[in-house]
Amino acid sequence: MVECPGRRVAPRQQFRGTALEESVDLHLDDHTEDGLTVVDVEGEIDVYTAPKLRELIIELVNKGNFHLVVNMERVEFLDSTGLGVLVGGLKRVRAHEGSLQLVCTQERILKIFRITGLTKVFPIHNSVEEAKEYAKQQK
Amino acid sequence: MSKDMATPAELSGVRDTVTVRLPATSAYLSVLRTATAGLAARLDFTLDEIEDLRIAVDEACAMLLTQAEPDVDLQCTFELHGDAMRVAVSVRTLDGSEPARGTFAWTVLNSLAGEVDAHASPDGLVTIELHKRREQTRSA
Numbered sequence: 188m189v190e191c192p193g194r195r196v197a198p199r200q201q202f203r204g205t206a207l208e209e210s211v212d213l214h215l216d217d218h219t220e221d222g223l224t225v226v227d228v229e230g231e232i233d234v235y236t237a238p239k240l241r242e243l244i245i246e247l248v249n250k251g252n253f254h255l256v257v258n259m260e261r262v263e264f265l266d267s268t269g270l271g272v273l274v275g276g277l278k279r280v281r282a283h284e285g286s287l288q289l290v291c292t293q294e295r296i297l298k299i300f301r302i303t304g305l306t307k308v309f310p311i312h313n314s315v316e317e318a319k320e321y322a323k324q325q326k
Numbered sequence: 327m328s329k330d331m332a333t334p335a336e337l338s339g340v341r342d343t344v345t346v347r348l349p350a351t352s353a354y355l356s357v358l359r360t361a362t363a364g365l366a367a368r369l370d371f372t373l374d375e376i377e378d379l380r381i382a383v384d385e386a387c388a389m390l391l392t393q394a395e396p397d398v399d400l401q402c403t404f405e406l407h408g409d410a411m412r413v414a415v416s417v418r419t420l421d422g423s424e425p426a427r428g429t430f431a432w433t434v435l436n437s438l439a440g441e442v443d444a445h446a447s448p449d450g451l452v453t454i455e456l457h458k459r460r461e462q463t464r465s466a
Contacts, residue, residue, distance in 0.1 A: 212356065234388040235352035264359070266384050267430035295377050302437045303430050 212236070212263075215243050221319050224252040229261040232269035240269070244276040253285025256318045265296050270303060277309065286310075286325070288318045342406040350394040350417050358402055359384050362413070365404050369411055371460050379411065379458050382439035385431045386415045386454040393419040393452060409460045416453035422446050425454065 213236035216227040224247055232240060247255065257273065259265070277287040288310045291297055300306045312318040346361055348354040362383045366376040387400060394400065394417045405412040424444045425432065436442050439456035446452045 231356060233352070233355055233384060234391065235355060264380075264384075266381055266388060267434045268388060270430050295374075299381070299434060303433055 213239055215240060217243065217247060219252075220315070221322075223254050223256050223319060223322055225256045225258055225315055227258045227261070231264035232262060232272070233264060233266050234268040237268040237272045241272045241275060244272070244279065248276075248279045248283065248285075253280045253283040254322060255280055255285070255287045256315060256322075257287065257289050258315055259289055259291040259296060260293070262291070262293070262296055265299055267299075267303070270299065270305060273309065274305070286322065288312060288321065290315055290318055344404040344406070346402045346404075347399045348402070350391055350398050350400040352388070352391055354400075355384055355387055355391075358387060358400075361402075362404070365406060366411060366458075369406055369409070369460060371411075371458075375458065375460060378438040379413070379456075382435050382442075382456050382458070383413055383415065385435040386413075386439075386456060389425040389429075389431050389435075390415060390417045390419070390452060390454065393417070393421060393423070393425075395420055395450070411456075411458050413456045413458075414453055415455075416451055419446075419450050419452045422448070422450040422452065424452060 213228070213230040213232060216229075218225055218227075226240075226243065226247070228240065230236065244255065255276065257276075273287065273289070279285075280287050289300075290312050291300075292313050297306070297311070300309070300311065310318070310321055312321060344361075344365060346358060348358060359380045363376050363380050366379045371379065383402065387402070390400065398418045400415065400417045403414045403416075405414075424446050435454075435456070440459055441457040442454065444452070444454045
């Protein structure tokens with residue numbers, strides 16, 4: 188297994204102009220495991236913070252990372268803006284014959300995917316290990 | 327608040343209305359979500375209902391922010407009834423049109439909020455209203 192150093196990306200520098208800019212609650216970290224790029228997301232994904240996740244996914248794809256796993260186990264809030272970012276990411280990786288899987292066991296987050304029918308679009312797993320096994324089976 | 331406690335409105339016969347006015351910018355949405363959860367908790371909503379309302383209010387505001395005029399405020403009015411909350415979110419917009427209904431945002435809002443309506447006034451003010459009732463059957 189090849190482990191790459193993770194990066195911690197704080198979005199606050201991208202969102203100047205309000206007194207609340209220091210309170211942005213989204214932290215992103217990415218690393219590579221067994222050929223998959225795992226993006227650990229922590230915090231709230233809403234219309235304010237979602238652009239940062241979009242930027243990271245675009246950056247990863249532009250660097251040739253076409254098999255992504257977005258780990259949402261530490262996501263505290265997700266709205267449709269976040270869904271849009273994930274769907275956009277899926278389109279990008281599919282353009283390179285890649286994949287975008289999700290890790291999520293939180294019922295309140297899964298509910299949003301069910302409402303919008305996206306449980307049929309994204310493979311959603313209980314753990315990163317499960318996502319890795321799934322990826323192996325798809326090869 | 328326990329089930330047999332009444333809201334201040336029920337005790338006094340006066341409707342409780344809370345208005346929150348924020349800059350119409352996405353940075354403040356988390357503040358509004360927190361306010362929503364706090365008010366819903368006062369009405370003894372379940373945790374799931376509180377979460378639904380939090381997301382619904384967020385979606386309504388996020389939709390309106392895309393059409394808001396620059397440098398205006400977003401106004402959110404919460405009416406607290408005994409077993410329900412009515413939320414009206416409004417902002418002055420550039421085009422005065424109602425939000426599109428075929429979007430993920432509207433799907434989520436419509437699924438979680440109970441009753442939803444949107445309307446636009448001739449002066450460009452667009453409002454989305456939600457009406458969420460507390461579930462009727464509660465375990466003892």
